Amino acid sequence: MASMLMLILVLFGATLAWFSDAQPTPVSGLSYTFYKSTCPKLESIIRNQLKKDFNTNISLAAGLLRLHFHDCFVQGCDASVLLDGSASGPGEQEAPPNLTLQQAAFKAINDLRALIDAQCGKVVSCADVVAIAARDSVALSGGPDYKVPLGRRDSLNFATQNATNANLPPPTSNVSFLITTLANLGLDTTDLVTLSGGHTIGRAHCQSFTNRLYPTQDTNMDKTFANNLKLTCPANDTANTTVNDIRTPNTFDNKYYVDLMNRQGLFTSDQGLYSDSRTKSLILTFAVNQTAFFEQFALSMVKMGQLSVLTGSQGEIRTNCSARNSGSGLWSVLEPLVETASTF
Numbered sequence: 417m418a419s420m421l422m423l424i425l426v427l428f429g430a431t432l433a434w435f436s437d438a439q440p441t442p443v444s445g446l447s448y449t450f451y452k453s454t455c456p457k458l459e460s461i462i463r464n465q466l467k468k469d470f471n472t473n474i475s476l477a478a479g480l481l482r483l484h485f486h487d488c489f490v491q492g493c494d495a496s497v498l499l500d501g502s503a504s505g506p507g508e509q510e511a512p513p514n515l516t517l518q519q520a521a522f523k524a525i526n527d528l529r530a531l532i533d534a535q536c537g538k539v540v541s542c543a544d545v546v547a548i549a550a551r552d553s554v555a556l557s558g559g560p561d562y563k564v565p566l567g568r569r570d571s572l573n574f575a576t577q578n579a580t581n582a583n584l585p586p587p588t589s590n591v592s593f594l595i596t597t598l599a600n601l602g603l604d605t606t607d608l609v610t611l612s613g614g615h616t617i618g619r620a621h622c623q624s625f626t627n628r629l630y631p632t633q634d635t636n637m638d639k640t641f642a643n644n645l646k647l648t649c650p651a652n653d654t655a656n657t658t659v660n661d662i663r664t665p666n667t668f669d670n671k672y673y674v675d676l677m678n679r680q681g682l683f684t685s686d687q688g689l690y691s692d693s694r695t696k697s698l699i700l701t702f703a704v705n706q707t708a709f710f711e712q713f714a715l716s717m718v719k720m721g722q723l724s725v726l727t728g729s730q731g732e733i734r735t736n737c738s739a740r741n742s743g744s745g746l747w748s749v750l751e752p753l754v755e756t757a758s759t760f
């Protein structure tokens with residue numbers, strides 16, 4: 417009898433997603449119902465496909481979440497991160513902080529677009545697909561489900577390497593530097609602590625954290641944790657990876673904050689948040705109250721997901737997420753303005 421009850425609870429627990437009712441007012445040009453008539457099944461197409469993909473390999477979820485973050489922080493959420501490099505300069509994918517983005521994530525976005533295009537035609541932007549895929553990665557890994565404002569357009573150009581470096585802070589960053597970098601983007605300290613919780617899933621290469629092991633061990637790192645990391649990374653440049661969250665590496669939960677309290681955060685940029693009086697109290701809140709983390713994560717993701725978006729007639733709906741539409745040269749950036757002036 418008791419075991420039957422347990423089974424029911426377990427089954428329910430596995431299927432009940434935590435849903436955020438909060439629906440912040442979207443920025444001008446985006447809406448929660450953007451594709452209601454042009455592609456009504458958009459969100460179920462993406463959700464169903466990603467469910468299958470994640471059953472095969474859950475590490476794709478982390479790859480898709482990080483892809484959205486890198487897209488939004490550099491030049492806005494405009495799918496510029498998806499563009500392959502071209503003769504006119506290196507694309508975001510080739511700038512140093514992006515080399516570790518998962519190739520599987522780029523492929524997943526292109527595959528999703530093919531599925532969507534087959535049902536709706538080429539009406540959905542790559543930037544919107546990235547935003548929905550990131551939300552689904554969170555929700556299907558056990559994290560909060562939330563509504564995503566839609567209507568983003570895709571950029572005609574990729575960001576310069578300089579813009580990429582200036583906006584994506586390295587994992588060796590201290591808290592002051594992180595606060596300043598995010599403030600320049602319009603994100604506050606609460607967003608910083610909350611969005612860093614994205615490190616509750618996924619993996620990192622040795623080079624992202626060996627600054628804390630060699631030549632001297634970071635005193636702000638648990639000794640057993642450090643010794644185990646040294647086995648994974650015997651040298652600074654060992655080509656190995658480890659999980660971001662040692663407690664529940666594939667589950668989107670609040671354990672990242674418990675890791676920080678135990679000095680088991682992986683990057684300088686993670687662990688520093690627990691040493692700084694400006695960020696510590698929120699970590700304590702999230703570590704003991706997952707609901708508080710989930711509610712704020714949904715809000716901060718919607719905020720991040722609307723940074724410098726292109727809307728209306730800006731940019732384009734890319735035919736191929738990896739390439740600018742043919743014919744849309746740099747000069748076409750000006751065309752919509754000219755058209756607006758002459759025809760309306």
Ligand code: HEM
Nearest residue numbers: 478479482485516585586587611614618619620621624685
């Ligand atoms: C606050 C500044 C941040 C820094 C310095 C940072 C840094 C990093 C680094 C260095 C890695 C590992 C890359 C590698 O070695 O392969 C990583 C992985 C990851 N980051 Fe961040 N990150 C930040 C913010 C974010 C945000 C805002 C999100 C999403 C909300 C996020 C989500 C992820 C995920 C999911 C992974 C794992 C990717 C995978 O497994 O493929 N990060 N991050």
Ligand SMILES: *[C@@H]1O[C@H](CO)[C@@H](O)[C@H](O)[C@H]1NC(C)=O
Nearest residue numbers: 473474475476479518519520
């Ligand atoms: C899952 O995907 C990751 C990243 O794309 C890859 O490194 C890993 O080898 C894959 N695992 C399996 C079992 O295929």
Ligand SMILES: *[C@@H]1O[C@H](CO)[C@@H](O)[C@H](O)[C@H]1NC(C)=O
Nearest residue numbers: 505576577578579580581582
């Ligand atoms: C890019 O950054 C480098 C190094 O900071 C600088 O020398 C160069 O002038 C920058 N280029 C542009 C186009 O801003």
Ligand SMILES: *[C@@H]1O[C@H](CO)[C@@H](O)[C@H](O)[C@H]1NC(C)=O
Nearest residue numbers: 588589590591592593594596
């Ligand atoms: C934080 O990092 C920045 C950039 O690397 C550096 O200029 C600054 O001195 C550091 N601040 C502290 C308090 O260590």
Ligand SMILES: *[C@@H]1O[C@H](CO)[C@@H](O)[C@H](O)[C@H]1NC(C)=O
Nearest residue numbers: 647648649650654655656657
């Ligand atoms: C990679 O990490 C694993 C797990 O910690 C370890 O057993 C292995 O020796 C490491 N590989 C290298 C090349 O150091």
Ligand SMILES: *[C@@H]1O[C@H](CO)[C@@H](O)[C@H](O)[C@H]1NC(C)=O
Nearest residue numbers: 626630631632650651652653
């Ligand atoms: C790692 O790099 C640091 C700084 O460049 C160097 O002092 C140290 O000897 C290196 N350690 C190993 C194990 O490669």
Ligand SMILES: *[C@@H]1O[C@H](CO)[C@@H](O)[C@H](O)[C@H]1NC(C)=O
Nearest residue numbers: 704705706707708709711712
């Ligand atoms: C946890 O956080 C939620 C959302 O902020 C709040 O409503 C709830 O009262 C908190 N629970 C506890 C036990 O503090």
Ligand SMILES: *[C@@H]1O[C@H](CO)[C@@H](O)[C@H](O)[C@H]1NC(C)=O
Nearest residue numbers: 499500735736737738739740
């Ligand atoms: C999409 O564009 C990329 C980059 O130009 C190219 O390599 C790829 O073949 C294109 N895919 C399709 C289906 O045309």
Ligand SMILES: CC(=O)N[C@H]1CO[C@H](CO)[C@@H](O)[C@@H]1O
Nearest residue numbers: 512513515516586587623624
């Ligand atoms: C954030 C990150 O992973 N940066 C790495 C990008 O790649 C360069 C070159 O391999 C590394 O030096 C960075 O640490």
